[in-house]
Amino acid sequence: MVNGEKLILDGNAVADSMKLQLEGRIKRLKERGITPCLATILVGDDPSSATYVRMKGNACKRLGMTSMRVELSASTTTEALIAAIRELNEDRSVHGILLQHPVPHHIDERAAFEAIAIAKDVDGVTAVGYAQNAFGYADYPSCTPAAIMAILAYYQLPIGGKHAVVIGRSPILGKPVSVMLLNADATVTTCHSRTSDLAALVRMADIVVAAVGKPKFVQGDWIKPGAVVIDAGYNPGNVGDVDYEACLANASAITPVPTGVGPVTIATLLKHTVHAAEKLGG
Numbered sequence: 504m505v506n507g508e509k510l511i512l513d514g515n516a517v518a519d520s521m522k523l524q525l526e527g528r529i530k531r532l533k534e535r536g537i538t539p540c541l542a543t544i545l546v547g548d549d550p551s552s553a554t555y556v557r558m559k560g561n562a563c564k565r566l567g568m569t570s571m572r573v574e575l576s577a578s579t580t581t582e583a584l585i586a587a588i589r590e591l592n593e594d595r596s597v598h599g600i601l602l603q604h605p606v607p608h609h610i611d612e613r614a615a616f617e618a619i620a621i622a623k624d625v626d627g628v629t630a631v632g633y634a635q636n637a638f639g640y641a642d643y644p645s646c647t648p649a650a651i652m653a654i655l656a657y658y659q660l661p662i663g664g665k666h667a668v669v670i671g672r673s674p675i676l677g678k679p680v681s682v683m684l685l686n687a688d689a690t691v692t693t694c695h696s697r698t699s700d701l702a703a704l705v706r707m708a709d710i711v712v713a714a715v716g717k718p719k720f721v722q723g724d725w726i727k728p729g730a731v732v733i734d735a736g737y738n739p740g741n742v743g744d745v746d747y748e749a750c751l752a753n754a755s756a757i758t759p760v761p762t763g764v765g766p767v768t769i770a771t772l773l774k775h776t777v778h779a780a781e782k783l784g785g
């Protein structure tokens with residue numbers, strides 16, 4: 504979509520084109536008696552997480568895939584969560600496993616992520632998955648970073664030789680998207696809470712990726728005229744990490760929230776699950 508000279512990067516259009524490409528693959532799997540199945544694990548009762556998990560289940564259903572929902576109480580222990588993950592690792596009907604982040608604070612989330620079998624790590628959260636992504640050959644790179652790359656590719660926005668500034672260094676977003684942009688030949692600066700003069704660094708960026716988890720954090724006057732702005736924020740109330748209207752004034756292209764990175768994240772998860780079903784079979 505074009506707004507004046509601005510390109511509004513439409514995540515629904517990208518997601519629809521990805522899902523269209525999956526239809527034939529799912530049909531062929533079903534002819535072999537295999538229905539791709541995503542297992543989602545939700546721990547606790549965070550309403551946003553419950554919404555995202557429900558959206559993932561619904562997206563599976565719409566494409567003729569199945570989903571298995573595991574819901575554990577907020578008082579679940581790390582050990583009980585790992586036991587549930589190991590059961591799913593052994594279940595031949597399950598092709599992909601997604602542990603919804605965040606989990607309650609008393610749980611060792613890293614240990615739980617590491618319990619996911621690499622063959623079923625369709626969310627790209629294990630250390631092995633992360634390392635494979637860093638070397639550029641992961642089957643299943645983390646979904647939101649892969650979604651960001653898919654949006655840039657769909658709109659043919661050049662990455663090579665560009666200066667990308669990533670705001671955030673989380674293990675499933677900021678770090679992996681930094682390495683993916685680096686592998687696509689960008690010069691990457693990864694910023695975080697201890698970065699000094701963040702605004703000055705962002706002003707030098709050709710591509711800005713906001714992955715900080717703070718509503719409307721990125722200010723319009725931080726954006727260099729003509730920069731591409733990707734908002735990977737998902738704060739309560741469907742508010743992104745970017746002050747959209749203010750950043751739109753300077754950007755050449757920008758993702759909105761909602762309907763930007765979010766739908767492509769889910770389409771990426773489906774794509775990874777179909778790929779896992781093709782590899783693992785029934």
Ligand SMILES: Nc1nc2c(c(=O)[nH]1)N[C@@H](CN(C=O)c1ccc(C(=O)N[C@@H](CCC(=O)O)C(=O)O)cc1)CN2
Nearest residue numbers: 555602603604605626646647737761762763765766768
């Ligand atoms: N294990 C994981 N946990 C989390 C991930 C992840 O990739 N793996 N990402 C985020 C949130 N997230 C998926 O889980 C997510 C957030 C938002 C959307 C989305 O499509 N949002 C819609 C609007 C939603 C609404 O209408 O309520 C949009 O942007 O249009 C998808 C996925 C945290 N945890």
